[in-house]
Amino acid sequence: MxxxxxxxxxxxxxxxxxxxxxxxxxxxxxxxxxxxxxxxxxxxxxxxxxxxxxxxxxxxxxxxxxxxxxxxxxxxxxxxxxxxxxxxxxxxxxxxxxxxxxxxxxxxxxxxxxxxxxxxxxxxxxxxxxxxxxxxxxxxxxxxxxxxxxxxxxxxxxxxxxxxxxxxxxxxxxxxxxxxxxxxxxxxxxxxxxxxxxxxxxxxxxxxxxxxxxxxxxxxxxxxxxxxxxxxxxLEGLEHGVEGEVDGATEIIGRVRIASGAIVKGTRIVGPAIIGTGARIVDSYIGPFTSIGDGVRVEDSEIEYSIVLDGSTIQGVRPIEASLVGRAVEVTPAARTRAAHRLVLGDYSRVRIA
Missing domain, CATH: 3.90.550.10 (Spore Coat Polysaccharide Biosynthesis Protein SpsA; Chain A)
Structure with missing residues (x-):
């Protein structure tokens, strides 16, 4: 067959x-x-x-x-x-x-x-x-x-x-x-x-x-x-395993897999969650049912129930949930000068703004 x-x-x-x-x-x-x-x-x-x-x-x-x-x-x-x-x-x-x-x-x-x-x-x-x-x-x-x-x-x-x-x-x-x-x-x-x-x-x-x-x-x-x-x-069937570098200020709760080459500092991770090879997670919160891809950087941010693809950066944004973030994306906070949204969106995009 x-x-x-x-x-x-x-x-x-x-x-x-x-x-x-x-x-x-x-x-x-x-x-x-x-x-x-x-x-x-x-x-x-x-x-x-x-x-x-x-x-x-x-x-x-x-x-x-x-x-x-x-x-x-x-x-x-x-x-x-x-x-x-x-x-x-x-x-x-x-x-x-x-x-x-x-x-x-x-x-x-x-x-x-x-x-x-x-x-x-x-x-x-x-x-x-x-x-x-x-x-x-x-x-x-x-x-x-x-x-x-x-x-x-x-x-x-x-x-x-x-x-x-x-x-x-x-x-x-x-x-x-x-x-x-x-x-x-x-x-x-x-x-x-x-x-x-x-x-x-x-x-x-x-x-x-x-x-x-x-x-x-x-x-x-x-x-x-x-x-x-x-x-x-x-992720519900994920087996716990930490191969990357995790500092003493990091708290890991539940089933979390951290791949080799990843660096996690000052972060709280609540599983099930997976962190890819070469990722860098600093001063952040990674919530349940989150997949962080290879080479992703997350700093001073909160994210849960989401997928972040390889090479993306999330910095200074909280909270993020129920999101799918593509490859090599940059997510940063907007300047707080006026109440306006500045968007650069591809065709057929869907955006929800509170």
Missing amino acids: KALVLSGGSGTRLRPITHTSAKQLVPVGNKPVLFYGLEAIAEAGITEVGIVVGETEAEIRRAVGDGSRFGLRVTYLRQEAPLGLAHGVLIARDFLGGEDFLLFLGDNFIVGGIADIVAGFRANPADARLLLTEVPDPGRFGVAELGPDGRIVGIEEKPQRPKSDLALVGVYLFGPAIHRAVRAIAPSARGELEISDAVQWLLDAGLDVRSTVITGYWKDTGNVDDMLEANRTV
């Missing part, structure tokens, strides 16, 4: 971060989301992986390489435009051949892995097996309708009036019949080949489509709130 990982999306809901970075490489717990998926694929015993890439191909190639660090052999498949999940399957036809395969969305995060699910599919193959989970807002996702016997009878993509609260998780198992389906369907109203339409084609053709409802943690990390929630979940 092979795996196909879709990493070609533009990440519009994470702008402006994704103007300069692939959404699949935004870290939770100081590790890119994509890496969790690749590790789960390797743990499931799959070694041949195709990664569908788009405009951020060079960045993903640099991060993943040939896949050997994960125990994988990676082939890169270029998608010229984000034309839908089913289009990703369409362009991977030669790579996938006639084998069963796992389809995994590169920005999805599942706690507990997928090894049991893959093993079950290998033991009892079908034309498709979909992972479903209950969500409070099914209109944001592809939604499955189940019949009285629990079998899938219909699939709808982002319906205005969902027929159930069971969303499609971004992990699918397919037999070779899906290749006929993706060739047969037409683009949706938003101009994309929808994987939900391809699954509906399988259903209409009377093929064997099964489902598994998962109860573990799953997040589509497509927006800031979901990224922060996934980060919280990762």
